Amino acid sequence: SQVGERMQVPPMVSAVRVGGERLYRLARRGVEVERAPRPIHVRSWHWLEFDLPRARFRVCCSSGTYVRTLAHDLGASLGCGAALESLRRLSSEPFDLTRCVTVRDLYVLPPEAVWERAGIPLDDALGSLPALTLDETEVRAIGYGAAIALDRDRAAAAPLAAGPRSLVLRDPAGRALALGEARPDAAGAGFLAHPQVVFPWAVREGRPSAP
Structure with missing residues (x-):
C-alpha cells in the first residue's frame, strides 16, 4: 500500500539545504550528495486512470512530501522505473x-x-497554523522584532524548530501580529519565539523604551 507513514529521501532538485547550500544549486553543478530521509505521511492514494505506460493518481499527503519522488519510488519497487510527467496541486489548506x-x-x-x-481573510488563511497568544508587553516586543521567552507549558503548545513561518503570534484579542518560529534558546535552558515576518500594523518605530 502507498498509504501511511514512511521515510522519504528528498530529490537533488529541491530546496532542501545540505551543508548550508540548496540541493538544486548543487544539482545544477552536477554534484550529488547524501540526503537524510525525512518522515512523510501519505493520507490517501487513488488511481484515476491506468493505461500503461501512463497512469494518473490523486494523492493527499503531508507538507514536505515530494510527489515526483513518490512516483520514482513506486517505479523502483515495481522494478520497471517511473517518472512524473505532470503535477497539479489541487489544494493546500486553506x-x-x-x-x-x-x-x-x-x-x-x-x-x-x-x-x-x-x-x-488573513485569519482564515492562517487558521490551520498553531498560535501563541501574547500579553501586552510581548505585543510591544514583537513590534520591535524581539524574541519572546516561553515557559515550558507555552513551548509545549508550539511546534519547535518547525520552520520560520510555523507559528502565528497573536495579540490578546486574537489578531495576528507576526509569523515566527519557536526554538530552544542558546543556553538550551528555555525556549524563545522568534518573529520572522511582522505584519505592518504590529511594527513599532524607534527603539523599545526601558521598563
Missing part, C-alpha cells in the same frame, strides 16, 4: 482551486475583482 485566478487575471482585472474572486 487554499484550493475554487478560489484561484490565472496570471493573466492578475494583470487585467482590478485589485477589487481579484480579491472578490480569490481573496481569503
Whole structure:
C-alpha cells in the first residue's frame, strides 16, 4: 500500500539545504550528495486512470512530501522505473482551486475583482497554523522584532524548530501580529519565539523604551 507513514529521501532538485547550500544549486553543478530521509505521511492514494505506460493518481499527503519522488519510488519497487510527467496541486489548506485566478487575471482585472474572486481573510488563511497568544508587553516586543521567552507549558503548545513561518503570534484579542518560529534558546535552558515576518500594523518605530 502507498498509504501511511514512511521515510522519504528528498530529490537533488529541491530546496532542501545540505551543508548550508540548496540541493538544486548543487544539482545544477552536477554534484550529488547524501540526503537524510525525512518522515512523510501519505493520507490517501487513488488511481484515476491506468493505461500503461501512463497512469494518473490523486494523492493527499503531508507538507514536505515530494510527489515526483513518490512516483520514482513506486517505479523502483515495481522494478520497471517511473517518472512524473505532470503535477497539479489541487489544494493546500486553506487554499484550493475554487478560489484561484490565472496570471493573466492578475494583470487585467482590478485589485477589487481579484480579491472578490480569490481573496481569503488573513485569519482564515492562517487558521490551520498553531498560535501563541501574547500579553501586552510581548505585543510591544514583537513590534520591535524581539524574541519572546516561553515557559515550558507555552513551548509545549508550539511546534519547535518547525520552520520560520510555523507559528502565528497573536495579540490578546486574537489578531495576528507576526509569523515566527519557536526554538530552544542558546543556553538550551528555555525556549524563545522568534518573529520572522511582522505584519505592518504590529511594527513599532524607534527603539523599545526601558521598563
